[in-house]
Amino acid sequence: VGYVGRVATGSAFSGAEASVSERQRAESRKWRAALRAAALFTLPAFAVAIVLPHTPLRAPLLAELAQGVSLQAVLLFLLCAPVQFWIGAPFYRSAVASLRHGSASMDVLVSLGTLAAFVYSALSIALAFSAPPPAEGEEREPPAHFFETSAMLVTFVLLGRTLEAAAKGEASDAVQRLISAHPAQALLCLPDGPAWREQLVDSKLLHVGDVVKVVTGASVPCDGEVVAGSEGEVDESLVTGESLPVPKRPGAKVVGGSVLVDGLLYVRAERVGEETLLAQVAGLVAEAQGSKAPMQLLADRIAGVFVPAIVALAMLTFFVWYTCCELQLVPHEWMVHSSPGLFAFLFANAVLVVACPCALGLATPTAVMVGTGVGARLGVLIKSGAALEKMRGVTAVVFDKTGTVTEGKMQVADFRVAPAAGRSREQASGELWSVLLCCERGSGHPIAKALSTYASAVQHAKTLGPAERVKSEAGRGLRCVVQGREAVVGKRDYVLQALGPGGEAQLEAVAGLDGRGYTTVYVA
Numbered sequence: 001v002g003y004v005g006r007v008a009t010g011s012a013f014s015g016a017e018a019s020v021s022e023r024q025r026a027e028s029r030k031w032r033a034a035l036r037a038a039a040l041f042t043l044p045a046f047a048v049a050i051v052l053p054h055t056p057l058r059a060p061l062l063a064e065l066a067q068g069v070s071l072q073a074v075l076l077f078l079l080c081a082p083v084q085f086w087i088g089a090p091f092y093r094s095a096v097a098s099l100r101h102g103s104a105s106m107d108v109l110v111s112l113g114t115l116a117a118f119v120y121s122a123l124s125i126a127l128a129f130s131a132p133p134p135a136e137g138e139e140r141e142p143p144a145h146f147f148e149t150s151a152m153l154v155t156f157v158l159l160g161r162t163l164e165a166a167a168k169g170e171a172s173d174a175v176q177r178l179i180s181a182h183p184a185q186a187l188l189c190l191p192d193g194p195a196w197r198e199q200l201v202d203s204k205l206l207h208v209g210d211v212v213k214v215v216t217g218a219s220v221p222c223d224g225e226v227v228a229g230s231e232g233e234v235d236e237s238l239v240t241g242e243s244l245p246v247p248k249r250p251g252a253k254v255v256g257g258s259v260l261v262d263g264l265l266y267v268r269a270e271r272v273g274e275e276t277l278l279a280q281v282a283g284l285v286a287e288a289q290g291s292k293a294p295m296q297l298l299a300d301r302i303a304g305v306f307v308p309a310i311v312a313l314a315m316l317t318f319f320v321w322y323t324c325c326e327l328q329l330v331p332h333e334w335m336v337h338s339s340p341g342l343f344a345f346l347f348a349n350a351v352l353v354v355a356c357p358c359a360l361g362l363a364t365p366t367a368v369m370v371g372t373g374v375g376a377r378l379g380v381l382i383k384s385g386a387a388l389e390k391m392r393g394v395t396a397v398v399f400d401k402t403g404t405v406t407e408g409k410m411q412v413a414d415f416r417v418a419p420a421a422g423r424s425r426e427q428a429s430g431e432l433w434s435v436l437l438c439c440e441r442g443s444g445h446p447i448a449k450a451l452s453t454y455a456s457a458v459q460h461a462k463t464l465g466p467a468e469r470v471k472s473e474a475g476r477g478l479r480c481v482v483q484g485r486e487a488v489v490g491k492r493d494y495v496l497q498a499l500g501p502g503g504e505a506q507l508e509a510v511a512g513l514d515g516r517g518y519t520t521v522y523v524a
Contacts, residue, residue, distance in 0.1 A: 028165040035162045038087045038155040042148075045079040048072055049148040068128050068142045076147035077125070083151040084118045091157070104307035110157050112311065113352040114150040120349045121145035123342060144346070149353060160363075163370060179282055181238050181257040186221035187213040189266065206272045214265045222256045223271035231475045232263025233445070239277060243410065244446065244519070247475035261445050262472060284383055295389055310355040318348035410446045412454040413518055432523060433461035438482045439470075439489050447521060488524045495522040 049072070052061055061072045091114075094107040121144075128143040186203045189196045189211045198213060203221040206212065211227065214220055220234070226248050233245035236258040245261045248254060254267055257278040273279065324330050325340035335343050368385045375382050382388050417428045437455040440448035455461040467480040467487075477490015479498065488498040496504065 024165070024169050028162070028169040031158065031162040031165045034087055034090070035155070035158045038083050038151070038158050041079050041083045041087075042151045042155040045076055045083075045148045045151050048075050048079065062142075064142070066129065069125055070142055073125055073143070073145050073147075076145065077122070080118065080147040080151040083154050084114060087158070088114060088154040091154070103304060104311075106307065109307045109310060109352070109355060110153070113355065114153045116314075116345075116349040116352045117146045117150040117153070120342075120345055121147045121150075123345075127339070127342065146349075146353075153353070181219065182276070182278055183219040183221045187215070187218075189213055204273065206269050208269055208272060210269045210272075212267050212269065214260045214267055216260055216262055216264065218260055220254050220256050220258050220260065220267060222267070222269040223276045224254060224267040224269045226250050226252045226254060226265050227268045228266040229264045231473070232265045233261045233475055234265075235259040235261050235446075239281065281381070284381075294386060306355075310352065314348040314351040317351050318344045321347045410450040410519070412450055412458070430461065434464050435482050435487050436489065436523060437461045438464050438467045439478065439480050439487055447519065451521065489521060492520070492522055495524050499524055
């Protein structure tokens with residue numbers, strides 16, 4: 001008797017953030033589907049109401065079917081009713097929920113404005129059908145209707161919600177990219193007598209104090225300290241924006257999610273799971289999506305007063321016009337085939353429709369979400385809406401890392417070739433790039449990629465065959481044998497050590513690049 005357990009797989013902190021991301025993607029799909037459905041009815045309604053009356057189809061479209069009601073009015077009713085009561089149903093549910101909690105959200109105004117336009121149009125047509133037939137020779141005015149107005153309002157609000165959901169989805173994708181950078185498994189080192197035993201485990205099972213092995217090309221599964229291994233180079237660009245790998249030796253700190261470009265490291269875990277820096281950054285981005293900028297908070301406060309004020313103003317408008325009609329202060333020709341109540345309702349409806357939707361209540365949150373979403377898509381993580389709003393006063397931006405502004409991919413900017421006896425500069429240059437192509441081809445190091453790409457794409461270097469006896473020293477360079485001759489590529493001191501006495505004089509011939517901010521690579 002008991003329970004069956006199963007070890008979960010995946011990222012060490014993918015649960016909450018991944019579920020939030022999935023919910024936001026589902027919400028984005030929901031609003032896109034609603035917008036497509038609304039457009040399917042609204043675009044034909046717009047054509048029937050605005051476009052077709054200016055074409056040869058005007059006569060049959062405005063032809064009277066019965067009691068002054070035209071074919072246009074019937075078509076608009078049939079096209080706009082699904083938008084109003086089926087596609088627009090989420091606004092009604094949100095408005096009812098808002099009113100139950102004693103507040104008036106923008107959905108209340110959207111519901112009232114669109115419903116008022118539709119109800120007025122439906123009442124106008126219903127009263128026309130119920131009116132007595134006109135006397136012989138009398139012309140009946142067609143009933144006024146605004147069905148397309150309600151449908152277009154619903155569609156425009158849906159467009160705003162779709163843009164907002166899409167922006168949230170982009171920010172969620174940025175969080176998901178951070179999560180996916182964290183490895184699902186780790187190579188745990190367990191003491192086994194005098195030696196160590198390696199075991200592949202789920203990274204969720206790591207604890208503080210565990211020692212993990214990180215090989216070339218693998219991601220670091222936790223935040224920790226390097227305790228052993230050869231000097232390695234770690235790509236921390238995901239967290240720091242620094243495009244160049246950072247040398248790591250015993251005693252150095254490493255960040256979970258960073259990639260070991262070269263070398264072998266043993267790391268003692270100091271922070272695991274949701275305590276890692278990468279998890280905190282992902283949580284910060286997820287939290288920023290729910291935060292509100294000061295302007296958005298102001299918009300919410302204004303909306304809380306705006307909605308009741310508009311409703312009260314519409315009621316006052318109805319009361320004033322209805323009183324004027326009853327006191328016969330309104331010219332009779334204004335009210336032909338219309339009751340005082342319906343006539344007054346027309347003006348009250350105008351107040352609601354003009355005020356819906358409120359630009360401040362809809363545009364402000366949409367602008368914040370689009371701003372954070374576009375930033376996330378371009379690799380800029382904005383920690384909150386308040387930070388986004390403060391950026392409007394920024395006049396200068398100072399970056400301390402080259403890779404944060406540039407593409408983050410190294411390129412060969414310049415090269416020098418030392419004069420060689422019996423060979424022209426072109427011959428020496430061709431041999432140089434052919435040797436470099438053999439040495440660096442296949443390496444994942446950013447500098448090696450830049451050199452091999454330049455050698456093959458720009459210099460069109462010839463392949464001299466595979467490099468043999470390759471020996472790489474992380475953070476310094478490599479040695480290999482190409483066609484029986486030893487080649488050394490790396491930092492100045494590394495190449496000087498290989499050249500021995502007289503090497504300083506040889507390197508002086510290509511001096512002049514170190515002081516220009518370049519990363520200089522020496523080849524001998």
